[in-house]
Amino acid sequence: MDAQEPVWITGAGCVSTMGCSPDKLIDNALEGRSGVRFIERFAVPNHPCQIASYLDQVPRPEGWSESAFAAHQPWEQILIWCCVAAMRDAGLWDDRQSRRVGLVLGVGGEWIVRWTQDHFEQVPSIRSAQDDEMGLARRALGWLDISGPSTTVAAACASGNYSLGVARQWLRQGLVDVCLAGGCEYSVTPMGLAGFGNLGALSRRNDEPCRASRPFDRGRDGFIMGEGGAMMVLETASHARRRGIQGRCEVAGFGGSSDAFHSVMPSDDPEPSARAIDRALRDARVAPADVDYINAHATSTPLGDIHETKALERVFGEHLPHVPLSSTKSMTGHMLSAASAIEALLCLGAIERGALPPTINLDEVDPECAHLDHVRKEARPRRVNIAVSNSFGFGGSNTSLVLRRVA
Amino acid sequence: MTLDLCCPVAAWGHATVPFAGFDDWRKANCQKRQSAAFAQTCKLGDEQTMVAAEAMFRAIDSAGWSGRSFEEWGIVAAPQFLGRLRMWSAIERYRALEVRGASPRHIPTVSQHAVAGTLSVIFQCRGPCFGAGGSQGSLLDGFVNASSLAAGGMAPGFWLAISQWSPEPLPQASDAENAEARCHAAVLALLPPVPAGPQPDDGSRTKKDAEDAEFELAVRFRPTLHRHEVDANVSDVQDFLDASTAPGSVWKRSLAAGVWVELRRRRARFAALPRVA
Numbered sequence: 157m158d159a160q161e162p163v164w165i166t167g168a169g170c171v172s173t174m175g176c177s178p179d180k181l182i183d184n185a186l187e188g189r190s191g192v193r194f195i196e197r198f199a200v201p202n203h204p205c206q207i208a209s210y211l212d213q214v215p216r217p218e219g220w221s222e223s224a225f226a227a228h229q230p231w232e233q234i235l236i237w238c239c240v241a242a243m244r245d246a247g248l249w250d251d252r253q254s255r256r257v258g259l260v261l262g263v264g265g266e267w268i269v270r271w272t273q274d275h276f277e278q279v280p281s282i283r284s285a286q287d288d289e290m291g292l293a294r295r296a297l298g299w300l301d302i303s304g305p306s307t308t309v310a311a312a313c314a315s316g317n318y319s320l321g322v323a324r325q326w327l328r329q330g331l332v333d334v335c336l337a338g339g340c341e342y343s344v345t346p347m348g349l350a351g352f353g354n355l356g357a358l359s360r361r362n363d364e365p366c367r368a369s370r371p372f373d374r375g376r377d378g379f380i381m382g383e384g385g386a387m388m389v390l391e392t393a394s395h396a397r398r399r400g401i402q403g404r405c406e407v408a409g410f411g412g413s414s415d416a417f418h419s420v421m422p423s424d425d426p427e428p429s430a431r432a433i434d435r436a437l438r439d440a441r442v443a444p445a446d447v448d449y450i451n452a453h454a455t456s457t458p459l460g461d462i463h464e465t466k467a468l469e470r471v472f473g474e475h476l477p478h479v480p481l482s483s484t485k486s487m488t489g490h491m492l493s494a495a496s497a498i499e500a501l502l503c504l505g506a507i508e509r510g511a512l513p514p515t516i517n518l519d520e521v522d523p524e525c526a527h528l529d530h531v532r533k534e535a536r537p538r539r540v541n542i543a544v545s546n547s548f549g550f551g552g553s554n555t556s557l558v559l560r561r562v563a
Numbered sequence: 564m565t566l567d568l569c570c571p572v573a574a575w576g577h578a579t580v581p582f583a584g585f586d587d588w589r590k591a592n593c594q595k596r597q598s599a600a601f602a603q604t605c606k607l608g609d610e611q612t613m614v615a616a617e618a619m620f621r622a623i624d625s626a627g628w629s630g631r632s633f634e635e636w637g638i639v640a641a642p643q644f645l646g647r648l649r650m651w652s653a654i655e656r657y658r659a660l661e662v663r664g665a666s667p668r669h670i671p672t673v674s675q676h677a678v679a680g681t682l683s684v685i686f687q688c689r690g691p692c693f694g695a696g697g698s699q700g701s702l703l704d705g706f707v708n709a710s711s712l713a714a715g716g717m718a719p720g721f722w723l724a725i726s727q728w729s730p731e732p733l734p735q736a737s738d739a740e741n742a743e744a745r746c747h748a749a750v751l752a753l754l755p756p757v758p759a760g761p762q763p764d765d766g767s768r769t770k771k772d773a774e775d776a777e778f779e780l781a782v783r784f785r786p787t788l789h790r791h792e793v794d795a796n797v798s799d800v801q802d803f804l805d806a807s808t809a810p811g812s813v814w815k816r817s818l819a820a821g822v823w824v825e826l827r828r829r830r831a832r833f834a835a836l837p838r839v840a
Contacts, residue, residue: 159715202662256820264674266697268650275654282651285731288644291698297819304819307704310675310694318693322708325715330566331707331784331822347657350665357667412691412717414638414683419604419671428689551671551680553692 158392163324164403164562166396167248167389168501169241171234172488173209173382177241181498182505185513186535190366190487192380198346205358207365209382209489210344217241231269231342232299235261235292238387239300239336246389247401248334252302258332259306260323261293262315262339264493264549266308272347292340305331312549313453313490314412315339316386316497317557321410323390333395338497340385349381357457369490370517371454371483372461372525379455382489386497393562405507408542408560409440415552422459422552429467429554433546436556437471444472446542447479449506451499453546454483454515455490464546465525480538482515482531496547496555503543503559512536566784568714570721571776572826574628574752576621577801578614582732582744589613596620600685607668609649611642611726612678614748616685619722622750623686637690637718638679641705643698643727643797646673651734678724690718700794701727703816706824710782713753721753723780727797747797749804753780778804781825800826 168178173191175181184191191209200206214233216225217240225233239259243249248257271282281287289295293306309318316339323337352358359378361368369380396403413432417423437444450468454461461483468476484502491498506512518532541561548554580588592613593605601616608616623629650673656664671677675694683692691712696704702725709723726748732741757773795816803814807828814826 204662258820264676264694265670266675267644268646268670268673271647271650272654282647282654283733283735285644285647285733288699288731290700291696294698294700305707305822306819307695307708308675308697309708310697311679311692312674312676315676315693318691321691322711325711325717329568329711329714331711331782332820346662347654347665350657350662351667351670353662354665355667355670412637412693414680414689414692416683416687416689419607419677419681419684420668431689549676551674551676552683553676553680 159328161328162393163327163390163407164393164396165388165405165407165504166391166401166403167242167246168386168504169238169245170384170386170498170501171211171214171237172384172498173211174488176215178501182502182509185484185487185502185505186509186511188514188516188534190516192365192368192489194365197344203349204353204360205349206362207368208344208380211383231340232292234340234342234385235296236299238338238385239296242336242387242389248389255333257302258304258326258335259293259296259302260319260335260337261308262319262493262497263292263308264310264312264315266292269342269345272345311553312551313492313495314547314549314553314555315493316495316500317547317555318412320407320500320557321412324407324410327390327392334389334391336387337390338385338387339494341383341492341494343492344381344383352381359456367517369456369486371452371456371486371515372522372530373518374520374522376456376458376461378457379485380489382491384491384498385494386501403562405504406560406562409436409442409558411435411439411556413554417552419551422463426463426466426470429464429548430470432554433467433471433556436558440558440560442542442558445475447544448538448540449512449543450479450481451503451543451545452481452483453548455485461522462524465528477527477529480512480529480531480536482513484513486516496545499545500557500559503545506543507540507559507561510537510539512538568710568782569756570710570713570753570780571773572751572778572780573754573772573776574622574626575750575778575804576618576625577749577804578617578621579745579747580614582741583738585610592617598685604681604685607672608681609646609672609677610746611645611748612681614746615640615678615724615726615750616682618748618750619682619686619724622752633686633688635690635719636688637712637721638682638688638692639705639709639721640678640682640694640724641696641701642678643696643701644731645675645677648732648734649673678726682722682724688722702797702800703795703818703824706780707782707818709753710780713755716755723751723753725749725797725800729796729798747801749797749800751780777828777830779827779829781827783823783825785821
């Protein structure tokens with residue numbers, strides 16, 4: 157047990173509208189492609205927002221029969237695909253039964269989605285407590301044939317970052333040899349869309365789906381819902397070296413904080429968000445001037461993007477104008493529980509490719525965010541040693557993750 | 564290889580409220596606590612949130628910590644099947660009224676992080692804050708995650724809130740049909756393990772708190788690849804907190820792959836708390 161041992165990401169898998177492999181996702185992000193489109197999954201004429209970044213189908217992993225995979229619900233399929241792909245990427249799939257493989261899953265509304273879906277399909281699970289099943293993270297141990305332990309962590313949009321922070325802790329404390337961590341989301345449902353729509357949080361640019369998510373732009377009017385998932389294999393550097401594996405990057409720092417303000421209304425005090433970023437940098441022993449890229453939480457809401465800008469000002473001070481920043485939600489939409497996991501993966505892509513994904517649709521920068529070094533519209537070449545990924549959850553749960561190039 | 568993550572439990576409290584009369588209890592309790600932040604959550608908070616808050620008030624009261632700041636503390640809350648009754652109402656309302664029937668408030672009140680988030684507001688905790696678990700045995704998720712983060716020193720202390728209905732009340736059932744249903748919650752204040760040497764007295768965590776702790780919560784590991792898991796209930800934890808008297812008494816549940824959690828009494832019992840509000 158070594159409280160300071162580096163923890164590496166050695167494998168990754170994802171499902172998104174921009175690709176169902178990390179390479180494809182990163183390619184599309186660097187090319188500035190949007191995954192947002194008009195919703196045809198269900199009728200939307202009465203919804204304030206009628207567009208989303210939603211999935212048609214989840215790919216089936218090799219070795220799964222068509223019927224067995226089809227028997228799973230979409231959110232289960234997302235988790236299975238991501239975990240299998242990540243384990244294969246790490247070279248651990250065939251060897252998984254000889255190790256203690258944990259699973260820390262970031263998902264915020266598992267039972268909300270499940271009960272709702274069942275109810276509309278005339279399955280009375282919400283009224284049949286005697287039939288209550290174990291949660292997704294527990295059942296996945298059987299599907300994946302891994303030992304566990306497993307857990308679910310939930311902090312709304314910050315769930316994925318918490319899962320990576322918790323998994324890193326489990327590894328350093330010796331609870332597991334290897335840990336799958338990330339987040340999954342399947343929220344583009346009639347009630348989900350209506351709930352966020354009635355909250356006034358979603359964009360109404362229904363006539364131009366690909367241009368609707370526009371973080372930091374003067375004309376932004378809300379976020380776009382997204383869904384999918386990303387799971388990563390984490391292991392300590394010493395464990396990976398014993399396998400002869402080099403890390404793809406290091407999970408170098410994590411910071412979490414709470415606004416402690418209100419369960420619904422956002423706080424206008426940037427201090428708690430700044431505190432999460434500061435904690436992550438301190439945890440990673442990184443100075444603000446050393447950061448090469450910030451993947452902003454920026455969801456494209458009028459207040460949220462300014463709030464994050466103020467938090468960044470507090471932490472980065474005079475260095476802020478020199479740190480390139482983008483919000484990939486302009487392309488992926490806001491994947492809620494999966495957002496921070498997919499954004500960690502895009503940071504990994506920036507480190508590996510030496511290029512920063514852009515904020516698309518950033519036509520006219522909001523004057524209150526104008527002093528940031530925006531990566532606008534097109535990818536920017538840059539060597540990245542340190543990337544910071546912010547995720548601030550609905551209800552005031554703030555997180556920041558620091559990823560570092562493995563030397 | 565073996566592992567022991569061990570955190571002193573510096574304060575604890577629990578509460579149980581029956582389904583019948585819950586709304587009356589909610590109103591009375593909101594008035595009794597005289598907290599503006601608490602009152603803000605009283606109307607909309609899920610039942611598990613409200614009972615967890617009461618358990619936390621009791622933990623603070625019984626430890627003599629009233630007036631103490633928990634600004635830097637973290638919160639992990641592990642409710643089980645949170646929001647079943649409210650989701651039923653929300654779904655029925657949506658079926659009847661469609662889009663205009665979707666309340667924006669159900670997401671923040673029944674999402675798995677809602678209990679942790681609400682407790683952070685009421686008790687002004689600004690450390691790491693998240694929900695854990697969600698289904699059967701959810702409290703074990705809470706135990707493992709809170710112990711792991713507290714032992715890792717991610718905050719000066721972590722409040723761990725575990726809660727569940729037992730049995731689960733069913734939507735649309737009569738009060739008589741739900742007569743047995745009770746909402747249970749227990750809250751533990753976890754401190755990092757005490758390192759040797761002098762400790763900073765920062766007003767929120769002192770060496771004395773840790774040394775005086777009545778219980779300790781441990782996550783232990785012995786090498787195995789077994790996936791064996793045992794179900795666990797919040798009421799079992801409440802019973803242990805109340806009934807154990809001798810130092811060394813242990814409540815223990817296995818999680819998976821050789822990991823188990825233990826709640827161990829460190830010193831003799833000094834007080835009893837009322838069980839039913």
